[in-house]
Amino acid sequence: MAQKIARIQDVAREAGVSTATVSRALSNPELLTEATRQTVFAAIRSTGYRVNRAARNLRTQQAGAILVLVPNLGNPFFSQILAGISAAFGSRDYSVLIADTKDHTTGGKHVVDYFLDAQIDGMICLDGAISPQELQLFEDNGVSGKIVFACEWAHDVALPSVRSDNVRGAQLAVRHLYDLGHRKIAHITGPQENVLTHARREGMMAERARLELPAREEWIIRGDFSLESGRRAGEQILAMNDRPTAVFCCSDQVAFGLMSTLTANGLRVPEDISVVGFDDIELSEFYVPALTTVRQDRRALGARAVSLLLDCIDASHTEQAATTEPVIVDVNLVVRASAAAPNW
Amino acid sequence: MAQKIARIQDVAREAGVSTATVSRALSNPELLTEATRQTVFAAIRSTGYRVNRAARNLRTQQAGAILVLVPNLGNPFFSQILAGISAAFGSRDYSVLIADTKDHTTGGKHVVDYFLDAQIDGMICLDGAISPQELQLFEDNGVSGKIVFACEWAHDVALPSVRSDNVRGAQLAVRHLYDLGHRKIAHITGPQENVLTHARREGMMAERARLELPAREEWIIRGDFSLESGRRAGEQILAMNDRPTAVFCCSDQVAFGLMSTLTANGLRVPEDISVVGFDDIELSEFYVPALTTVRQDRRALGARAVSLLLDCIDASHTEQAATTEPVIVDVNLVVRASAAAPNW
């Protein structure tokens, strides 16, 4: 059975020093004599002592945890970002909590409650669709300085963020299709209010305009990042009189949904229609056809988000505000098989 | 800026009662007069009081959090299970921590340390590949009663677990292929030491034997659940003289990797070779061809894992051991397009 866990008292007794000395050995070892330090560490080892997090947290007024707010855990893109964040914390003394905003079963618990309950020191928000009320709530409770956005960000809100170069990603995609010979290029967007939707759509439309390509209203199809929305978009394209020869999708998932529908209806990708995605999730390489897509550097996004958040937490102790200039992570185009020259 | 957060003292003063009464209003309201209860709640509202988790945890010797140990966060199957677990906790007063066992950057922090540091009250382990040493460590520290396995489980270890009916899943898959007319059925396994590998392979081989189908050594191909291993298996199959007409894969990811390779080499699925997966992740419906697969009920698995764990935690307070009889969740076959009659 569980032997009683040693407390700092026990270590102090064992080492013949005070609890203060033990505590110092752990957090400020340079204050101690080499000799005492040794004695204390020996006692720590022999007692199997481990600091009690709850006690430390109570005393230091920290939580030792951060929260990652994910729009949809089921989406591989997010889970891989999460893995990046997790990895980026590495040995840092923080636990990673996760909450899914899509998940409304949280029994009326607001995200801000995590802060108020002293459960977390900071938050990485992967969801740009935070309501103004919610943000006001953060502001009112003085925790907005402990929030950073990653991937998505909240419109009009001056909080630190890390994001991919979405505009450039869209340009790369359109440019690639153009270079292959495509002139009639459609786009499936994300959800209407989403910031990524906006950035990628604008990037796409700007590049299309720059290349003086034809533009039709119906070639901008509204989606929402999901597989299902890709399928719906596919049905719309099938029904068009003047079909595009290539489609740039706002996410890989959408591209999969699209290709699945097109193929099921006898159109071949890329022979009859080319498709480019966005994200480069692991599966994209293994789809049939392998998906040409804009790669987001998930590891970099995660790592930068973490360091940004740690900066914020540090800054909030010294009452300074961290920089709110967004950190932009470069993207690159991964050319595979789903986009090819059009067969006129 | 952050107004000072109210403490229980402040509420007590405001309500004109003692801190004990406030505490009771929160945790044992039935002990109080209707009148005092009202007064206290009014004071709680007016002060905006929220209980400090660290303080409560310290006093009650709980952590208020559980850990989910995931073999690979990047894998959609696991992230969707995680979503199920997350949802199942609902309003329960637990935070969900996650750790990725694949992620060796955790700076030497052992999983058992989460328990020893009083950071978690329990753990749901999705990884059956826990070493005997690790398990011994749990045992030695008296925390093995606070662990449940979900999906995977540790061989020879009597801990509570929830799992799909893997054997039946394999039977369903083989039977389906048989009914379509296939006689030469291959199998791509998971990693060698994995319990799921074992269950699914044995289920597959038993059914194949029962149906008196031919069996060849090389038709049992070793994989590891990953896309990449599916690709490698595909290459092996392509190189065979006596090719199977159908392949049952131990995971959807493997099936994708396999189909991707087969297709890239001119074989058509299902016309030339049929493929069946296992898991039914969201993407399976949208692959080309849509994947016929064995569906695991992720929500049920998550929900049962959570209730099992809560039982364990309760039981560990009363020194009883929870039941270790595995909970089996039913599976079903989802018939789509990747398996069809063979074309002799």
Add this chain to the structure above:
DNA sequence: GTGCTATATGTAATCGATTACATTTCATCA
């Protein structure tokens, strides 16, 4: 040796809740 400073260590208050035990209140009944 005295006085002074710097360094090392100890004492005890503190973080914010919970709860055992003590006390008060109140209804009931002889």
Add this chain to the structure above:
DNA sequence: TGATGAAATGTAATCGATTACATATAGCAC
């Protein structure tokens, strides 16, 4: 009315660490 017990509330110890402040010790200059 006073005794009795149950119900409601209060007092203060407690969980296990950290750290401000106090004290002890050592080193050095005079």
